[in-house]
Amino acid sequence: MGLSVEVGLDETAVREVLSSVGRYAKDVRADERQAAELGAGGVPFFILDKKYGVAGLQSVESRSRRWPDRAEHQNRDLPCG
Structure with a gap:
């Protein structure tokens, strides 16, 4: 507590x-269920925009290259699991 x-x-x-x-x-x-549908099988696992699943540790640079339109929101995505 x-x-x-x-x-x-x-x-x-x-x-x-x-x-x-x-x-x-x-x-x-x-x-x-949502995490499983997006491929979650362990942690860390991130869900972006409730539709993209990203497994494993991701650097800020890697995430910014893969989803440049999401770079400005990168600190709002939370890990699942």
Whole structure:
């Protein structure tokens, strides 16, 4: 719990989420299905624009060359898994 509060999360909200069995299960399964459809088989795995899957560690330069139109948004893409 300490780390969640330390990074700025509301302690009451964190306790609620952690104690609610299955509350987000449907969303998690949907994310897992999407990642599998895009080829996720391990970590790190990145999903760009909810339609491109990129496996493995990618340098900023590599990502910028492969998706130049996404270079300005590169820090907004989050790893899955």
